[in-house]
Amino acid sequence: MGTLREFRIAFSGLKLGQHEYKLSVGEAFFEKYHNLEIDHGAVDVNLVMTKKERMLIFDFHLKGWVELICDRCLGKYKHYIEDEEKMFVKRQNGIYEMVEEAEDVLIIPDDWSDFDVGHYVYEYIAVLLPMKRVHANDEKGNPLCDPKMLEILNKVKVTDEDEKEGEKKESDENIDPRWEALRKLKNNQ
Numbered sequence: 001m002g003t004l005r006e007f008r009i010a011f012s013g014l015k016l017g018q019h020e021y022k023l024s025v026g027e028a029f030f031e032k033y034h035n036l037e038i039d040h041g042a043v044d045v046n047l048v049m050t051k052k053e054r055m056l057i058f059d060f061h062l063k064g065w066v067e068l069i070c071d072r073c074l075g076k077y078k079h080y081i082e083d084e085e086k087m088f089v090k091r092q093n094g095i096y097e098m099v100e101e102a103e104d105v106l107i108i109p110d111d112w113s114d115f116d117v118g119h120y121v122y123e124y125i126a127v128l129l130p131m132k133r134v135h136a137n138d139e140k141g142n143p144l145c146d147p148k149m150l151e152i153l154n155k156v157k158v159t160d161e162d163e164k165e166g167e168k169k170e171s172d173e174n175i176d177p178r179w180e181a182l183r184k185l186k187n188n189q
């Protein structure tokens with residue numbers, strides 16, 4: 001697992017004002033934050049940290065792509081993302097662990113000297129991922145899925161169903177109503 005040291009922003013030795021960081025999200029990042037279920041991608045994170053006396057302000061600009069697996073044809077495709085986020089980190093005496101004051105406002109103990117933004121970049125990316133991971137459509141409205149794969153997968157699905165049905169019961173009338181609906185749709189075309 002990569003240590004992702006670049007995401008750990010050491011602020012204690014810095015003078016007040018703006019500091020810019022160029023972070024890159026790649027394989028090591030996806031390995032660490034494996035909940036994203038992404039293996040490949042390249043997202044540039046332009047980070048501007050404004051250091052104030054008692055506060056750090058982080059301005060993130062994310063831009064790049066992640067590779068997703070299409071739920072329909074199992075092919076890989078690039079999903080492009082771009083986002084801007086802002087986060088405030090207050091420094092406070094007398095606390096011993098980080099406190100989340102609001103969604104984008106954190107309070108950290110005064111003696112911390114660095115702050116790991118990796119987890120927040122992970123959350124930003126997670127929110128940008130589509131619920132349904134499928135190929136987009138072309139200009140004509142046809143899905144960009146691999147037609148050969150779809151054909152094969154459809155055959156496999158039907159075979160699987162047949163086998164399961166055979167194991168379970170003799171009745172061959174017990175077909176998933178959704179399949180029946182699909183068949184009717186196809187016949188009408």
Ligand SMILES: [Zn+2]
Binds near residue numbers: 071144
């Ligand atoms: Zn597809």
